[in-house]
Amino acid sequence: MKTHTTLLLAILLAGNSLLAQQPERPKLVVGIMIDQMRWDYLYRYYNRYGNTGFKRLLREGFSCEQTMIDYVPSVTASGHAAVYTGAGPAMNGIVGNDWYDRQTGKSVYCVYDSAVNTIGGASPTAGGMSPRHLMSTTIGDELRIGTGFQSRVVGIALKDRAAILPAGHGANAAFWYDDATGNFITSSWYMDSLPAWATAFNKEQRAASYIQQPWKTLFPLASYTASTADDKHYEVPLPGEDKPVFIHQFNKGKDYGLLKYSPLGNTLTLDFAKAAIQGYALGSTATDMLALSFSTPDIAGHSFGPDAIEMEDMYLRLDKELGEFLTWLDQRYGNDYLVFLTADHGAINSPGFLQDHRLPGRAEKIGRAAALNEAIxxxxxxxxxILSDAGSQLYLDTAAIRKAGVPLASVQQLIKAQLKAMPGIADVMTAEEMHNGYLPALFNDIYLNGWHAKRSGDMMVIPAPGVKNGSIMGTTHGTMYPYDTHIPLIWFGWGISHGVSYRNIGMTDIAATVCALLRIQMPGGSTGKVITEVMGK
Structure with a gap:
């Protein structure tokens, strides 16, 4: 009996020792991405923020002030994929929101998947989405692998690509907004039917309630001194409105898509995120992850531009909601949750704004495939x-050029001459020139990091600084310039000490750092490095 008792005691001690050796991890990781949040929004409206949102993150967390997107194009799909894979398009394959496919001769949407079906939505196309085109694992995939698939990973956003790409291949769920119904939906990649908690949420019809509420400024209009006057010629009116001015109305029939222009789109996103945390009981067993993205700042931002009162009000309201969300997480998890907050890209000041202030800025139609084809x-x-000019990249029909007996270099030189004669274009380079270091090293690396051999074009069109593709109104993004690529990055909560770094850090460093904090493997395509300052002592 004594021998058996001794053996049992030894087994128990060994078991306790093994448990003690397990790495410490938080109950929940919350990745927050704010679509089109320029870094300077942290400070442009700082004096008007409350103490529980952005200010709390900066006060208690660790801020990486010089975080840059280290590839082009700086667009939504590529940004969300890069943060969670730790790689640029060269490795993860997400070379844009869409790209030209040479095999089919058609444009490919980054998350479209004809092999899956809509779950929870009215239209078969709204939910026919998956991460199939993503060529790397994500943080969430590696967390699932590293915990024997005990961890649960959920992605949530109004935009489908902003929910799907961060969640990754092996996620338990990704949910996005259906414009037709005002519901959150998913696809058969993840499940056969919506969970009961999501069905119950949709039945509340919060979108129908929110869309009836006008967008008024949170404070008196005259107090928005960080922004331009309300009615500017370079702001784009919202759908159904005559002028881009307050008060904005959204209750036009049942066009639930209009809610994505309202700050209440952020409210709905957070409502659903809380419902998901409760419905899945995230953080109750192994470490779980919520990949949360706010799409409304980008959707509204494209119309109004960075200098509008609408954007100031958008961020003042989001600041309040983030503060309430952090307090809610405090109450649920105490100090046992980790947050990182960042953005997928920034945005250029409207050329109309730049011109009004005698700053370099203009609109230029990048590409112009039809005119170039006519000249060739x-x-x-x-x-x-030229088969396509998607994403400021030209896809050439090299077979047709060979068949015509024309040297490829002759076509390329003609294209270069035509485009470089346009005042808004700084340069044009071929893929071969890029691989030979055509641009200064820093810029050349940015283009290399964004170029994928099977999905990218044959020639890259490089706009000059201050040039917006399209008109002088509203804003857009996609270039290598700081207004598009300088993004916030704040770490907060479990394992994070207060601090600040002004070292140049790449967007692709985020995944490596999260994985180091969680003691899991980096995603398969990861090229980023751990931000050692965040790791503490």
Missing amino acids: SKQLGVPKA
Whole structure:
């Protein structure tokens, strides 16, 4: 008996020792991405923020002040994929929100998947989405693997790509907004039917309630001194409105898509995030992850631009809601949750704003495939040498060029000459030139990091600083310039000490750092490095 008792005691001690050796991890990791949040929004409206939102994150967390997107294009799909894979498009394959596919001769949407079905939505196309095109694992995938698939991973956003790409391949769920119904939906990639808690949430019809509420400024209009006057010629009116001015109304029939222009789109996103945390009981067993993205700042931002009162009010309201969310997490998890907050890209000041203030800025249509094809046909006899100009990249029909007996270099030189004559274009380079270091090293690396051999174009069109593709109104993004690529990055909560770094840090360093904090493997395509300052002593 004594021998058995001794053996049992030894087993128990060994078991306790093994448990003690398990790495410490928080109950929940919350990745927060704010679509189109420029870094300077942290400070432009700082004096108007409350003490529980952005100010609390900066006061108690660790801020990486010089975080830059280290590839092009700086767009939504690429940004969300890069943060969670730790790699640029060169490795993860997400070379844009969409791209030209040479095999089919058609444009490919980054998360479209004809092999899956809508779950919870009215339209079969709204939910026909999956992470199939993503070529790397994500933080969430590695967390699931590292915990024997005990951890649960959930992605939530109004935009489908902003929910799906961060969640990754092996996620338990990704949910996005259906414009047709005002519901959150998913696809058969993740499940056969919505969980009961999500069905109950949708039945509350919060979108229908929120869309009836006008967007008024949170404070008196005259107090928005960090912004321009309310009615500017370079702001784009919202759908159904005559002028881009307050008060904004959204209750036009049942067009639930209009809610994505309202700050209440952020409210709905947070409502659903809380419901998911409760419905899945996230953080109750192994470490779980919520990949949460706020899409409304980008959707409204494209219309109004960075200098509008609407954007100031958007961030003042989001600040309040983030503060309430952090307090809610405090009450649920105490100090046992980790947050990182960042953005997928920034945005250029409207060219109309820049011109009004005698600053360099103009609109230019980048690409112009039709005009270029006409010139190539007339001068070189190749009828349609350019197949597509998606994402400021030109896809050439090299087979047709060879068949016409025209040297490829001749076509490329003609394209270069035509485009470089346009005042808004700084340069044009071929993929071969890029691989040979055509640009200064820093810029060249940014283009290399964004170029994928199977999905990217043959020539890159480089706009000059201050040039917006399209008109002088509203804003857009996608370039290598700081207004598009300088993003916030704040770490907060479990394992994080207060601090600040002004060292240049890449967006692709985020995944490596999260994985180091959680003691799990980096995603398969990761090229980023651990931000050692965040790791503490």
